[in-house]
Amino acid sequence: MGELVRRPQKLLPWCLAVSLGASAWLLAYTHLTEIADALLAATGLTRETRLGEALHFFLYDTPKVLLLLTGIVFVMGIVQTFFAPERTRALLSGRRAGAGNVLAAILGIVTPFCSCSAVPLFIGFLSAGVPLGVTFSFLVSAPMVNEVALVLLLGMFGWQVAALYLGLGLAVAIVAGLVIGHLRMERHLEDWVQQILAGKHTNRGTDGLDWVARFEAGGAHVRDIVGRVWPYVLVGIALGAGIHGYVPEDFMASFMGRDAWWAVPAAVVLGVPMYTNAAGIIPVVEALIGKGAALGTVLAFMMSVIALSAPEMIILRKALKPALIASFAGIVAVGILLVGYVFNLVL
């Protein structure tokens, strides 16, 4: 009871803290260059030297990325309380191929997802009558088109690139799911999965949450995600800063430029065994592009790193037979290849 009585009193402090935080955030975000200039001046270096230029890149990008990350992750933590996996499943259950795949790919952006619970989620979807292909659209979209990737692309390359990534990422997820659904691969689920599909499932919704709980979920999401990824962000930005300051202009163009036809497949293959998150890889991506690497090649690499990860394949192997895993990886890889080539052609 005590918990229930105290709740309304917590809402006002939360609202105050959120508005104060938002104002401070805006103020800092609109003065990033001044902050970096001041910090650089304090070290006595100038941007004329390589070290100074690299350091300025680091001092500008680190606050920028961490601010973007904290802000968006907080908002997404709140949004996700409206889209518990159970809610998403209810929205998708009984949907047919086509519209179902589109909806699944979109819901993949806002539904909380962790590759460690990919198997229970997969089974939860199938047991509620979500078709296999629609389920795969969700499983492709959820890790690839995530808020961290979108935010960082938005912050570093502008809305056009973020929108292209969003659109093409959704397209890969939708088409991959349609193809898998069309192949009728249900018999390639492990036997225990096929047996369990006739079984029970519980429904635990989050609709009854109040706003204090939603704010708390946002705060917890920030601690969880930002707390986990900030070292990757720092390492990524430091690597990016090094490339920015020391690698000659157009150095990357020779082997990651758009004229090298083999660069896109090589980037995809290279990305599969690598396992990091969008936060760590995007600062590196930005620096590579600054040195003449083609955007499509680099984005294909990024998609491959975050959507086709070896650890997730190993987890999914517990529920999927090898033929289905191979089809899943193969279809997604082809989709990413196409995205890479399209980007290189268009831009």
Place this chain on the structure above:
Amino acid sequence: MKMVKVLGSGCAKCRSTVALIERVAAAQGAAIALEKVEDMPTIASYGVMSTPAVVIDGSVVHAGGVPTEGAVAAWFGS
């Protein structure tokens, strides 16, 4: 005696959930039998869609993430 099961694939959040439950139960002097379930068919048979999840005496009381300390205390209270 409450039969408590933590369902999860062995990720970091599952381990912190187990540790939290052990700590709160010990602090309250609650008698529990704690079991960690990592077997996928068993986890799926409870119908949870996100892990870690907590099952007490056969019913799912929590799913998706480490529970709050207050929630754990409430399970073992009274």
